[in-house]
Amino acid sequence: MSRAVQFSEYGTPGVLRIVDVPPLTAGPGQVRLAVRAAGVNPIDWKILHGFMRQVMPVDFPGGLGSDVAGVVDQVGEGVTAFSVGDEVLGASLTPSYAQSALADPAALVAKPASVPWEVAATLAGxxxxxxxxxxxxxxxxxxxxxxxxxxxxxxxxxxxxxxxxxxxxxxxxxxxxxxxxxxxxxxxxxxxxxxxxxxxxxxxxxxxxxxxxxxxxxxxxxxxxxxxxxxxxxxxxxxxxxxxxxxHMTEPGAGAPQALGDILALIEAGRLQMPIAGTYPLDEVAAALAVSQSGHLSGKLVVLPA
Incomplete structure (x- = not known):
């Protein structure tokens, strides 16, 4: 079993629960990640409140998060881009506010060793x-x-x-x-x-x-x-x-390789910084979303599920 954030009804962060879920299995063309960090975005609390239900309805019980950074721990049939043990970042197919997530390799890129996990998790969205x-x-x-x-x-x-x-x-x-x-x-x-x-x-x-x-x-x-x-x-x-x-509305994972490649090149060259406004363990996701909703942030919020 692994831990994940779920909610069974739309509402405030108070409806969130940390639950044990069965292990995910990487299907054909997928990889499974041990999530090291997940970026918090405004769309997450908007989904939670039900503000996006007309375009992004939740199939309850649902989860949150799509920005992810982690280690590949299972590779599905047909995947050649990554191997078990690779450190990656990008967008997930399943909610990333969790200890485990599935992803399409096309929405991921390799994480440089010089980029911290919390920064890596902020880049995709x-x-x-x-x-x-x-x-x-x-x-x-x-x-x-x-x-x-x-x-x-x-x-x-x-x-x-x-x-x-x-x-x-x-x-x-x-x-x-x-x-x-x-x-x-x-x-x-x-x-x-x-x-x-x-x-x-x-x-x-x-x-x-x-x-x-x-x-x-x-x-x-x-x-x-x-x-x-x-x-x-x-x-x-x-x-x-x-x-x-x-x-404009961005689809998670869209345009990942070129965009993330350009961004990572600037980070490694010291020409782009991503300030981290706060990091939160999985048990404190509700607090992270409340801070995100309050606005006036300087930088990004990150969930650290491990």
Missing amino acids: SGITAWEVLNKLKISTEETLLVHGAAGGVGTFAVQLAVARGARVIGTASERNHEQLRSFGVEPVIYGKGLVDRVRAISPHGVDAVLDASGRGEIPDSIELAGGPTRVLSLVAFDATDTGIQV
């Missing part, structure tokens, strides 16, 4: 999302990108990936996160009323593109600063599609 949206926005050298929620999970990746591309990056965040953003090469500004004036004070002609990773209602300001909706993209403002902006 937020990292791939940031990589994808920068491509979707066609961010290039010498362009100016405005990122809302620049100190959050996706924002932290996005601003560093954009800087690595040679873009100028302006990021909205709480003042307590400004110094960290400056260390990434970002020009920080306070979010909220008067944002357009604050951005124009340092970028008089506005910006070339906007990534909204916060959902604080900045879409009108974003469209104004970008000179139109075409290159404004939101990860959260699904109710603003009628404005002409782009709305």
Whole structure:
């Protein structure tokens, strides 16, 4: 038996339970992982509350988590990409808030020895999302990108990936996160009323593109600063599609090899950092989700199931 987080009804983190579950078996084209770390993402608590039930219904009892880092301990028929004992990171097929998880090898990459487990577990969801949206926005050298929620999970990746591309990056965040953003090469500004004036004070002609990773209602300001909706993209403002902006949702594991390869290369070169805001044992997953839902994080939260 192994331990896993499960819930049998939608609700607050209080409905979560740690249960013993039968061992998983890797089917054809799958690998089984001994999970060392699992990344916490906002979509996890949204699934728990039932906010995603129309597009991602839960088959109860259900689990949470898709970002994973661990050691391959079983290989299914036909798998040649990985062997037992390999350290990997990516997205799981089964919930990753557990001691064991199944994964598609195509959604995994090898974990470099220099990358800590807790960092490895944060890369698939937020990292791939940031990589994808920068491509979707066609961010290039010498362009100016405005990122809302620049100190959050996706924002932290996005601003560093954009800087690595040679873009100028302006990021909205709480003042307590400004110094960290400056260390990434970002020009920080306070979010909220008067944002357009604050951005124009340092970028008089506005910006070339906007990534909204916060959902604080900045879409009108974003469209104004970008000179139109075409290159404004939101990860959260699904109710603003009628404005002409782009709305993006990443599928777990999508685009993993190239995106994760690029991200890992930057980490190993010292050009990208992922601050860890907190780590939690499996028994404290409810606390991790409560912190995630509260917002205003600087970096990522990670569950350590072992």
